[in-house]
Amino acid sequence: MAKIAARKLNLWYGDFHALKDVNASFEPKKITAIIGPSGCGKSTLLRVFNRMNDLIEGVRMDGEVLIDGANILDPCADLVALRKKVGMVFQRPNPFPLSIYENIIFGERIHGAGVTRDELDGIVEKSLKDVLLWDELKDRLQAPALSLSLEQKQRLCIARLIAVRPDVLLMDEPCSTLDPQATARIEELMRELKNNYTIIIVTHNMQQAARISDDAGFMLLGELIEFGKTDQLFTAPQDQRTEDYITGRYG
Amino acid sequence: MRKIKEFVIEKLILLSGLASIFFVILIFLFLLKEGLALFKITSPFDFLFGKSWYPISEPPQLGILPLILGSLLVTVGAAVISVPIGVGCAVYIAEVAPLKIREVLKAGIELLAAIPSVVLGFIGMVTLVPLVKNVFHLPTGLTALSGSIMLAFMAMPTIVSIAEDALYSVPKTYKEGAFALGATHWQTIWRVMLPAASSGILAAVMLGIGRVIGETMAVMMITGNAAVIPHSILVPVRTLTATIAAEMGEAVVGSEHYFALFAIGIVLFVISFAINVTADLCLHKKQS
Numbered sequence: 001m002a003k004i005a006a007r008k009l010n011l012w013y014g015d016f017h018a019l020k021d022v023n024a025s026f027e028p029k030k031i032t033a034i035i036g037p038s039g040c041g042k043s044t045l046l047r048v049f050n051r052m053n054d055l056i057e058g059v060r061m062d063g064e065v066l067i068d069g070a071n072i073l074d075p076c077a078d079l080v081a082l083r084k085k086v087g088m089v090f091q092r093p094n095p096f097p098l099s100i101y102e103n104i105i106f107g108e109r110i111h112g113a114g115v116t117r118d119e120l121d122g123i124v125e126k127s128l129k130d131v132l133l134w135d136e137l138k139d140r141l142q143a144p145a146l147s148l149s150l151e152q153k154q155r156l157c158i159a160r161l162i163a164v165r166p167d168v169l170l171m172d173e174p175c176s177t178l179d180p181q182a183t184a185r186i187e188e189l190m191r192e193l194k195n196n197y198t199i200i201i202v203t204h205n206m207q208q209a210a211r212i213s214d215d216a217g218f219m220l221l222g223e224l225i226e227f228g229k230t231d232q233l234f235t236a237p238q239d240q241r242t243e244d245y246i247t248g249r250y251g
Numbered sequence: 252m253r254k255i256k257e258f259v260i261e262k263l264i265l266l267s268g269l270a271s272i273f274f275v276i277l278i279f280l281f282l283l284k285e286g287l288a289l290f291k292i293t294s295p296f297d298f299l300f301g302k303s304w305y306p307i308s309e310p311p312q313l314g315i316l317p318l319i320l321g322s323l324l325v326t327v328g329a330a331v332i333s334v335p336i337g338v339g340c341a342v343y344i345a346e347v348a349p350l351k352i353r354e355v356l357k358a359g360i361e362l363l364a365a366i367p368s369v370v371l372g373f374i375g376m377v378t379l380v381p382l383v384k385n386v387f388h389l390p391t392g393l394t395a396l397s398g399s400i401m402l403a404f405m406a407m408p409t410i411v412s413i414a415e416d417a418l419y420s421v422p423k424t425y426k427e428g429a430f431a432l433g434a435t436h437w438q439t440i441w442r443v444m445l446p447a448a449s450s451g452i453l454a455a456v457m458l459g460i461g462r463v464i465g466e467t468m469a470v471m472m473i474t475g476n477a478a479v480i481p482h483s484i485l486v487p488v489r490t491l492t493a494t495i496a497a498e499m500g501e502a503v504v505g506s507e508h509y510f511a512l513f514a515i516g517i518v519l520f521v522i523s524f525a526i527n528v529t530a531d532l533c534l535h536k537k538q539s
Contacts, residue, residue, distance in 0.1 A: 050431060052427065052430065052431060055427065079433075080433045080434075083430065083431055083432065083433040084432070084433035087431065087432065088431040090424060090427065090428065090431075092424060094422070094427070095428075096429070096442075096443050096447070097446065098446065106429070106432060106434075107432050107433070109442065110432070110433065110435075110442065111433060160432065161431075161432065164432055
């Protein structure tokens with residue numbers, strides 16, 4: 001069964017129709033990439049899955065988005081529980097202006113109750129190990145997170161996220177501010193994380209989508225033009241517009 | 252021709268820049284010259300820690316401890332009232348209020364800042380002072396508490412507008428990050444927004460306090476002006492500023508009393524300078 005399914009999803013920013021009848025289903029423990037030119041609505045689609053668009057005034061949605069069978073667009077949906085389950089990594093790494101340690105246990109501080117110091121230490125160690133930062137940072141956990149390099153910051157944001165133990169990771173162009181080596185290492189990390197999480201990544205970078213994803217979708221002007229296995233989408237696209245895009249005719 | 256024009260304008264701007272520093276130095280030198288003359292007669296220790304202020308007795312007793320404590324009491328009282336309300340108001344305006352209410356509130360705050368202090372003092376005298384008298388069953392409502400409450404109104408606009416700016420300039424990505432981890436709005440404000448804006452908020456508080464400590468008119472009208480060491484917030488006090496304003500007219504030029512008032516001026520100058528530098532350091536820390 002699909003982890004996330006969107007059915008006839010429409011979204012408007014005021015009068016602007018940003019998502020048009022999107023239907024897609026995302027498989028558990030796989031990486032699904034969404035590609036498309038700027039302004040096609042791919043980030044908007046991603047932000048539907050944790051209701052981040054709600055922060056913007058004048059957003060309207062209709063249709064259905066089921067996560068584990070529950071409709072998250074329901075007006076009574078519990079947004080705190082949803083966002084705990086569906087975590088997000090942003091384009092620009094955004095660690096809080098706190099220490100490395102406090103960044104990672106932020107989730108525990110807001111959700112957990114009565115967690116001991118030892119348990120917190122354990123969470124920090126495990127999360128940093130999961131993102132392969134432990135060896136670099138274990139001796140300076142109290143240093144400000146803003147003093148880290150961009151790549152370290154992005155890894156820290158992922159560590160902060162998985163410390164909350166989500167099911168789904170949404171990644172909004174997570175490598176766009178990183179250099180090629182750092183990008184390669186983050187991609188490696190994503191392949192590791194795939195064993196435990198359902199990952200949806202939005203990316204500008206078609207090669208990146210081809211390298212890391214199992215499924216892929218192509219969006220254009222708010223429509224999901226084509227959605228399927230990554231191999232097929234890149235080698236034998238069904239739609240002329242997809243072919244034009246991946247062969248670099250526009251975008 | 253163009254070059255000359257550039258040159259002249261550049262120098263004029265330089266001159267205006269230097270002028271402000273020049274005037275500050277002049278004022279400071281004048282203060283020092285007149286104020287330090289006192290210490291030929293009275294020791295600085297007796298001046299700062301002397302417990303009685305009787306400038307026209309014979310010989311005059313010029314201890315300003317009651318005045319320092321009076322200023323301190325009124326200022327701390329005003330800070331205790333205005334900081335929580337002011338920061339709370341800033342959080343409401345920056346984070347919670349819908350657009351329309353935000354505009355109305357901001358205009359209201361600016362209006363509050365525009366009320367002359369003598370008007371606030373007058374309103375305080377006819378409304379707040381009797382209220383304090385009745386509520387606490389005091390012989391007089393002219394107390395440090397009345398002064399604190401009135402000064403809190405004066406500190407509020409400064410605190411609200413600078414703290415709101417500080418909150419507003421916290422990057423939006425912090426907020427999104429916190430929400431994306433499942434934080435509630437209040438958790439986001441408390442754990443992310445306020446710490447991120449802390450240096451700006453501290454600067455707001457310092458500038459608010461700076462405004463309070465230098466305020467004269469309203470405190471002179473409603474604190475009762477008794478130069479005795481206060482033992483509670485419900486008694487009349489006299490502040491440093493009110494002393495200068497009230498007595499400058501009757502002090503004989505060149506007398507000890509006259510020099511003592513200038514020495515009080517130096518004390519005030521040092522206090523507000525320290526507060527402003529602290530606020531400045533806070534703001535700079537925020538930018539770096």
